[in-house]
Amino acid sequence: MADTPLTISFQTTSGEVSSASLSLDTDKNTSYYGAEKSTFEINDIVYLKLIPGVSTQNYTLGSSYGDLILSQQDLPYLIEEFLNFENTKEIELSYIPYVLDPTYIFESEWIGDDIGIILRADKKITIVSEGIGILKCTYWTLGDRLQLSNCSLSYTEYDVLCLAEFNDSSKASTSISFEGGAATTAYISVVVKNICNDEVIPNATVTITGANFSQSGYTDSNGKYTTTAKGTVGSTYSILITASGYDNSNLDILKNDSFVLADPIN
DSSP states (O other): OOOOOEEEEOOOOTTOOOOOEEEEOHHHHHHHHSSOOSEEETTOOEEEEEEOSSTTOOEEEEESSSEEEEEEEEEEEEEEEEEEEESOSEEEOSSOOOOSBTTBSEEEEEEESOOOOEEEETTEEEESSOOEEEEEEEEEEEEEEEEEEOOOOOSSEEEEEEEEEETTSOEEEEEEEEEOOOOSEEEEEEEOBOTTTOOBOTTOEEEEEETTEEEEEEOOTTSEEEEEEEEETTOEEEEEEEOTTSOOGGGSSOSOSEEEOOOSOO
16 A cells, blocks of 8 residues: 655745654554554554655654654655745755656646746756746655554553654654553562662562562662563562562561552553
8 A cells, every 4th residue: 555645835935945754654554553543552553754855864763752763764755745936936845856656756736927837856946937826746755664662651641752863963753642541561660779778779689479470580780670571450469579688578577578560650
């Protein structure tokens, strides 16, 4: 299935070029889920399309939550762009046209004063006579498909900011909307500290057990241990902590030998 045309509507003057764009890859998401989606659920995979203004630029990716990675490079996307001519003869297209089909490289439709012949050389659009009007341009360009995953926040609703930063310091960003809900499973994290001085205890052994659940490991340099398997929210778990030079946690007077796993956010 061909990707849904990316529509860009803007006004520009001679010499100005729009920045890269980052947006939902609507057709890919529709194909993946079997229906068009503009809002996603926790842990959904979301596909985005990144179209750079300059094809040779490198970029780095980031997101406010989850993992944003490159999925596929150099995919053809159809651009529909509107250029506003006012007392100028030359304007550049936002993106570099790509020859996907030799019979279809570039199409244009002029609305405005009679300006004669319209010429195109790569990204540059030139009109023979100055005039006022709008030029609708349709052409293919190359872009990259990105994938956003592991967005498991359990807020009722939240947005994830996705960002691509290019080597010339230009940026492209978009926000993806998620509808959350109470999580049913979650990893269990423990930070072990000395109760007398609040210092963390590295290399402590942590054992967590529950119904059909058993995990054991060592705290890191920050005193933290996280299970490699998820527990069930609302279930009760027992915990045993041992460390060299300390009594094990079952021998102290603190009532912290078991706990109920709560929703990781709420």
